Amino acid sequence: MAADRSTVHGSDLDIVAGNGLLHRRMFLTAGTAAAAAVASSALPNLSAADALPIEPWMKVPGSGFVGYGQPSKYEEKVARTWNTAPGTTGTGAARTPLHLLDGMITPNGVHFERSHSGIPDINPNTHRLLIHGLVKRPLTFTLESLERYPRESRVSFLECGGNGQLLYQKEAAAVGVQAIHGLVSCAEWTGVRLSVLLQEAGVDPKAKWILAEGADAASMSRSIPLAKAMDDALIALYQNGERVRPSNGYPMRLLLPGYEGNMNVKWLRRIKLTEAPTMTKDETSKYTITLPDGKSLQFVLLQEGKSVITRPSPGLTMKEPGLYEISGLAWSGYGKVTKVEVSADGGKSWAKAALQSPVLPKALTRFRIPWRWNGGPAVLQSRATDETGYVQPTREKMIAARGNRTIYHSNAITTWAVSDKGEVKHVYA
Amino acid sequence: MAADRSTVHGSDLDIVAGNGLLHRRMFLTAGTAAAAAVASSALPNLSAADALPIEPWMKVPGSGFVGYGQPSKYEEKVARTWNTAPGTTGTGAARTPLHLLDGMITPNGVHFERSHSGIPDINPNTHRLLIHGLVKRPLTFTLESLERYPRESRVSFLECGGNGQLLYQKEAAAVGVQAIHGLVSCAEWTGVRLSVLLQEAGVDPKAKWILAEGADAASMSRSIPLAKAMDDALIALYQNGERVRPSNGYPMRLLLPGYEGNMNVKWLRRIKLTEAPTMTKDETSKYTITLPDGKSLQFVLLQEGKSVITRPSPGLTMKEPGLYEISGLAWSGYGKVTKVEVSADGGKSWAKAALQSPVLPKALTRFRIPWRWNGGPAVLQSRATDETGYVQPTREKMIAARGNRTIYHSNAITTWAVSDKGEVKHVYA
Numbered sequence: 072m073a074a075d076r077s078t079v080h081g082s083d084l085d086i087v088a089g090n091g092l093l094h095r096r097m098f099l100t101a102g103t104a105a106a107a108a109v110a111s112s113a114l115p116n117l118s119a120a121d122a123l124p125i126e127p128w129m130k131v132p133g134s135g136f137v138g139y140g141q142p143s144k145y146e147e148k149v150a151r152t153w154n155t156a157p158g159t160t161g162t163g164a165a166r167t168p169l170h171l172l173d174g175m176i177t178p179n180g181v182h183f184e185r186s187h188s189g190i191p192d193i194n195p196n197t198h199r200l201l202i203h204g205l206v207k208r209p210l211t212f213t214l215e216s217l218e219r220y221p222r223e224s225r226v227s228f229l230e231c232g233g234n235g236q237l238l239y240q241k242e243a244a245a246v247g248v249q250a251i252h253g254l255v256s257c258a259e260w261t262g263v264r265l266s267v268l269l270q271e272a273g274v275d276p277k278a279k280w281i282l283a284e285g286a287d288a289a290s291m292s293r294s295i296p297l298a299k300a301m302d303d304a305l306i307a308l309y310q311n312g313e314r315v316r317p318s319n320g321y322p323m324r325l326l327l328p329g330y331e332g333n334m335n336v337k338w339l340r341r342i343k344l345t346e347a348p349t350m351t352k353d354e355t356s357k358y359t360i361t362l363p364d365g366k367s368l369q370f371v372l373l374q375e376g377k378s379v380i381t382r383p384s385p386g387l388t389m390k391e392p393g394l395y396e397i398s399g400l401a402w403s404g405y406g407k408v409t410k411v412e413v414s415a416d417g418g419k420s421w422a423k424a425a426l427q428s429p430v431l432p433k434a435l436t437r438f439r440i441p442w443r444w445n446g447g448p449a450v451l452q453s454r455a456t457d458e459t460g461y462v463q464p465t466r467e468k469m470i471a472a473r474g475n476r477t478i479y480h481s482n483a484i485t486t487w488a489v490s491d492k493g494e495v496k497h498v499y500a
Numbered sequence: 501m502a503a504d505r506s507t508v509h510g511s512d513l514d515i516v517a518g519n520g521l522l523h524r525r526m527f528l529t530a531g532t533a534a535a536a537a538v539a540s541s542a543l544p545n546l547s548a549a550d551a552l553p554i555e556p557w558m559k560v561p562g563s564g565f566v567g568y569g570q571p572s573k574y575e576e577k578v579a580r581t582w583n584t585a586p587g588t589t590g591t592g593a594a595r596t597p598l599h600l601l602d603g604m605i606t607p608n609g610v611h612f613e614r615s616h617s618g619i620p621d622i623n624p625n626t627h628r629l630l631i632h633g634l635v636k637r638p639l640t641f642t643l644e645s646l647e648r649y650p651r652e653s654r655v656s657f658l659e660c661g662g663n664g665q666l667l668y669q670k671e672a673a674a675v676g677v678q679a680i681h682g683l684v685s686c687a688e689w690t691g692v693r694l695s696v697l698l699q700e701a702g703v704d705p706k707a708k709w710i711l712a713e714g715a716d717a718a719s720m721s722r723s724i725p726l727a728k729a730m731d732d733a734l735i736a737l738y739q740n741g742e743r744v745r746p747s748n749g750y751p752m753r754l755l756l757p758g759y760e761g762n763m764n765v766k767w768l769r770r771i772k773l774t775e776a777p778t779m780t781k782d783e784t785s786k787y788t789i790t791l792p793d794g795k796s797l798q799f800v801l802l803q804e805g806k807s808v809i810t811r812p813s814p815g816l817t818m819k820e821p822g823l824y825e826i827s828g829l830a831w832s833g834y835g836k837v838t839k840v841e842v843s844a845d846g847g848k849s850w851a852k853a854a855l856q857s858p859v860l861p862k863a864l865t866r867f868r869i870p871w872r873w874n875g876g877p878a879v880l881q882s883r884a885t886d887e888t889g890y891v892q893p894t895r896e897k898m899i900a901a902r903g904n905r906t907i908y909h910s911n912a913i914t915t916w917a918v919s920d921k922g923e924v925k926h927v928y929a
Contacts (some may be wrong), residue, residue, distance in 0.1 A: 080875025121638045123769060124629050132717050135589035136747075138579030139571070139609040143750045145624050148745050150567030160564035171742075173690040174653040177886060178742040179607055180568040188563025193555070195574050201552050209550045221825045224603040224856050224866060261602040288561050311740065313600075313607040314575050318565075321572045331809070340552060398649045427653050429858045 088422035090415035090449050092397075095425035095443040096164030109406045139326065142180070151181050152249060153315040161189025162289075164231060164320075166253025169381045169400065175226070179311050184318040185231050185254065187289035187353070191338055195386050198286065200306070204343035214308075214322050220263040225328065226434040228402045230374045232331040235481030237272025239465055243486075243499045247385030251485065255402065257435035260326050261309035268300045269344070274301075278298060278344035282351070283325050285342040293334045293358075294348035295327065299372070303328050306339065328433040329373050329404030331480075333358060345441035363474030375401035376463050377482035378411050378438070378455035381437065392446035397424070398439045398486040403457035407431070411438040411454040415452030417486065417500045418465070424453070432458075449489040450500060466499060517851035519844035521826075522870040524854035571609070572903050580610050580812035581678060589632070590618025591718075593660060594747075595682025598810045598829065604856065604864045606685035608740050613747040614660050614683065616782070620767055624751040627715065629735070633772035636702025644738075645753050649692040650800065652734060654757065655863040657831045659803045661760040664910030667895055672915075672928045676814035680914065684831065686864035689755050690738035695730045698773070701870050703730075707773035711780070712754050715769040722763045722787075723777035724756065725801070735768065757862040758802050758833030759910075761897040762787055792903030805832035805892050806911035807840050807867070807884035817920030821875035826853070827868045834887035836860070839885040841866040846879030846915065846929045847894070853882070856860050861887075878918040879929060895928060 086095040142149065149172070153165035164185040167177055177183075184190075195214050203209035230256035237244040244251065274297070281300050284292040305326040306313055315321045320337030320420075327335050333353065348354065348370065362367040378401035384388055397415075401408045407430055412421040424438035437455070455463045464472070466483035473480075486500040508516075514523040569576065578601070582594035593614040596606055624643050629650035632638035666673040673680065698755065703726070710729050714720040724733075734755040744750045749766030756764050776785065777799065789797040790880075799910055807830035812818055826844075830837045836859055841850040851869035867882070884892045893901075895912035902909075915929040 121630075121632050123640070124630050126626065126715060128620035128622050129715055129717055129719065130587070133590050133615065133620040135618060136580065136582045136592070136594040136613065136615075138576075138581070138594075140580075140611070140613075140745055140747050141609070142568070142742060143622075143624070145745050145751075149742055151565065151569075152567070153565045155564070159561070161562050161563070165567075166563040173651060173738040174688045174741045175690045176605065176741045178740050180570070181742070182569070184565065184569075186562065186565075189564060191557035191562040193557050193572075195572070197555065199552050201550075203550050211552070219822070219824055221868065221870060222602060222827065226858075259603045259605045286555060286558055288558055290558065309602045310608050312603045312605045313578055313610070317572050318569050341733070393648070395533055395648055398651065402776075412596075429655075429860060431858060439650065441650060469807060 077106055088414065089420040091443040091445055092413060092415050093443060094338065094423040095423055095440050095482040104253045109216045119203050121500055151183065152253070157212055161186045163218060164233070164254055166249050166255050167380070168249050169253055169462045170248045170384045170387060173398070173437070175257055176311060177258060177435050179258070179313065179316050182256040182258060182310070182316065183231065183254045185332060186287070187291045188287050190317050193286060193321060193338060198322055198340070200339060202268055202272045203341070203342045204282070204345055205275035205278035206344055207275065209271045210268070213270070217306065217308065217323070222261055222265060223260040223264055224259055225305070226259045226431050227326060227328045228255060228257040228259065228433060228435045229332050229335055230402070230477045232333055234253070234479035238481045238483050238485065239470070239475040239478060241475070243497050246497060248379055248381050253381045254332070256437070258311045260305060260307040262305040262307035262323070262326065265304040265306055265325070268306065269300060274344060277346055280345045280348050282349045283336040283339060284341040286335045286338040291333070291336060291353055292349070292351040293312040293336055293353055294345070294351065295334055296372070297344065299327055299330065315426065331358065331372060331374060334372070358479065360473060360479050363476065363478040369439055371480055373404035375480060375482045376405060376408070376455045376457040376461040377401065378453040378463055379485050380413070380451055380453050380487060383451070383489065383495045384487055385497055387495060389444060389489065389495070392444050394409070395442050395444055396439055397442045397451065398437065399453050401436045401438055401453070401455040402434065403455065403461065404433060405461055406458040408455055409458050412454045414451045415442060421454065444489070447491055451487045451489060452484050452500065454484055517843065518737040518849040520872040520874055521842060521844050521851040522872060523886060523892070524852055524869050540636045540885040543737050556888045561624050580609060581613065590615050593683055594728070595678050596685050598677045598682055598699055598808070599813045599816060602827070602866070604686055604866050605740060606687060608687070608742065611685040611687060611739070611745065611748055612660065612683045614761060615716070615747070616720045617716050619746050620716045621751060622715060622767060627750065627751055627769070629768060630770045631697055631701045633711070633774055634704035634707035635773055636704065639697070641697070646692055646735065646737065646752070647720055649696060651690055652693055653688055653690040654734070655688045655860050656755060656757045657684060657686040657862060657864045658761050659765055659831070661762055664912070666909035666912045667907060667912050667914065668899070668904040668907060670904070672926050675926060677810050679809055681808045684864070689736040691734040691736035691752070691755065694735055694754070697735065698729060703773060709774045709777050711770070711772040711774055711778045712765040712768060713770040714765045715767040716838070720762070720765060720782055721780040722765055722782055723761055723774070723780065726773065727800070728756055728759065758785065760801060760803060761813055763801070787908065789902060789908050790905040792905065800909055802833035804909060804911045805834060805837070805886040805890040806830065807882040807892055808881050808914050809842070809880055812880070812918065812924045813916055814924050815925055816924060818873060818918065818924070821873050823880045824871050824873055826871045826880065827866065828882050829885040830865045830867055830882070831863065832884065832890065833862060835862065835882055837865040841883045842869045843881045844871060844878045845876065847881055850883065852906045866895070873918070876920055879927070880916045880918060881913050881929065883913055
């Protein structure tokens with residue numbers, strides 16, 4: 072006998088906010104309690120057949136080993152997408168398919184990338200890192216010499232300063248989470264603390280900033296406060312266990328946890344200690360926030376608190392009423408995410424989502440909440456709060472504060488409308 | 501002026517155990533304290549040149565975007581290695597290059613794999629999971645129907661029951677960490693709690709075990725206590741954010757945190773609830789521990805506490821005396837690793853290593869300790885302790901308890917001898 076798909080016991084599945092949001096306890100309690108809640112609910116399963124056919128792949132020996140494996144051929148849709156300016160290659164940004172992933176780690180194959188003149192083909196044996204400027208002794212490091220230094224690992228998100236820029240547009244773009252927010256990813260990075268190398272070079276007390284320069288054809292370069300360099304900055308050599316990928320800065324990149332993506336300079340070749348910001352092309356012609364009055368904010372270092380629902384989201388159609396999981400990602404450059412609230416009625420009522428442990432500072436945090444979709448229209452939103460008390464703003468608030476002459480630091484609440492056909496669309500609430 | 505390579509201040513770099521092991525504080529204190537310790541030490545860097553040549557890759561635009569990226573062509577050595585029986589393909593095990601990785605996450609491309617009849621080419625659209633046996637109502641799930649269920653993520657190690665088996669041999673094998681211990685890896689797994697599905701099927705009180713069967717040509721199958729299935733077992737759908745790789749069970753595998761690798765059945769197609777173990781070929785002809793008296797231990801479920809130094813290790817030659825980082829991995833199927841001690845004098849004296857946070861239960865834990873190599877012979881070992889108080893045994897103790905008629909659950913301390921030429925070899929202490 073197939074499970075009854077219609078019974079929902081209120082006592083097991085407490086409604087905690089409008090339009091079917093259920094208590095997050097389903098994800099918080101271990102084992103039987105959570106199971107009991109779901110067991111009596113409206114979840115899909117197939118027939119009650121007590122046997123399975125022998126599939127063709129069980130009748131022949133499978134394929135052999137390979138040194139470096141790849142995803143299934145059935146997963147080709149799990150890929151980055153990009154736009155490039157006409158006549159250029161590799162200049163632009165390739166976005167992570169957030170709606171097709173789960174967990175907090177972004178696999179290296181689809182980590183987002185932003186390149187200013189393509190991906191340089193660097194020979195790690197001749198690549199050098201120079202530390203100079205206001206130091207007692209300039210130092211040059213090979214990859215091999217860096218190998219000897221003490222290392223540190225940290226799970227950290229990276230987000231392009233221009234991620235989410237479509238939310239500044241007057242009309243809601245008819246696209247999904249990959250196109251809107253796909254310039255954020257998260258990995259376990261391992262490398263050498265920059266402070267160790269700077270101390271070895273001997274920091275001149277006059278130094279207050281560093282210039283970091285990449286070995287790409289654009290010589291992408293940014294100025295960074297020395298205080299950050301002496302705090303938690305890493306010369307990252309490894310990404311999710313293996314060497315940093317070419318698209319992410321092979322053989323080494325700067326990692327500045329919580330800072331704007333482009334400041335985490337890839338293909339790092341040079342760090343110069345300076346008294347003041349260098350005012351490079353990359354921090355004057357772009358990555359500044361033009362305000363409504365025409366003035367610009369420069370050196371907006373930290374990515375603010377933010378979240379987005381990844382499932383359901385545009386492209387993932389819902390087929391029938393019943394119990395679903397709403398899931399998404401939250402992050403803040405200020406520290407740990409402490410709360411994510413979800414609304415199914417366009418912000419009229421909110422319920423707390425469960426946060427997947429471990430919740431790490433300046434890392435993506437997966438959130439989940441059960442939802443019983445009644446088959447009618449719904450308006451889904453998520454709102455992150457971080458440990459500093461920062462609350463993710465509505466789009467209205469963000470535009471009121473910043474106008475829409477900029478494309479940067481868009482961290483407003485994103486809204487997905489679910490139609491009575493189960494289609495999910497990007498809208499402005 | 502180049503940095504002085506010879507000065508080591510005792511006050512900064514406290515010697516804490518024989519043969520040059522230094523206090524782990526270098527990895528525990530943030531920023532300046534750690535930096536100061538290293539700054540005055542004997543670490544390598546190159547010339548004091550104040551400029552770098554413009555490399556060829558800076559003179560031309562780099563390459564463009566790709567949907568799914570790959571490692572640098574210079575990293576081809578970062579690959580799994582394997583032995584297969586003559587006349588077979590894909591039957592055997594492919595090992596992770598632990599000595600070339602860092603951090604706790606194993607990238608999906610080199611996660612170890614153990615296959616009993618190759619990797620099946622499964623079509624996810626026709627694959628089914630059947631839950632039957634001692635249940636109120638047998639249930640069949642498609643991948644799509646499982647998509648609706650609440651999910652959970654956890655970072656978990658997997659280790660083949662036969663990992664480290666070379667340590668049972670009478671003579672120390674002249675190989676490195678990949679060949680000896682490469683059948684352990686760690687990933688962030690995401691999926692559906694098995695308990696939720698079992699509750700939905702309705703567990704008959706007579707059921708005490710489950711049978712889990714794979715859809716490979718070997719129909720790999722194992723019996724697992726129902727208590728574990730109702731505790732933290734997952735039907736894993738995602739591995740480090742993306743769909744489980746074919747070599748790791750695409751489209752779904754069982755994840756039993758802490759349990760012997762093979763019990764985490766890949767390509768999972770069937771779970772049958774039973775009163776007693778099924779006694780499949782995979783739990784009678786193998787994966788039992790034959791004791792010196794000829795009796796066998798069956799259902800040795802949990803992988804015991806263990807650790808190994810990955811750097812330095814055989815194949816990674818040390819070029820000159822000075823400061824190095826000793827780094828490795830520790831794990832325990834019983835829970836969290838609480839302590840890793842390192843010896844540089846073959847176990848005469850021990851010093852505590854720093855544990856990289858976050859330290860997660862039943863996950864790989866990276867440890868690090870600074871070491872000043874004086875250029876003479878050294879004998880390196882690591883020893884893990886977990887939260888249950890379990891201490892990793894010496895090889896002598898392990899053999900005394902189990903004999904060497906088995907190849908399973910080898911968790912003894914591994915010893916690397918460093919010669920005065922900087923060569924690293926596997927030896928028995």
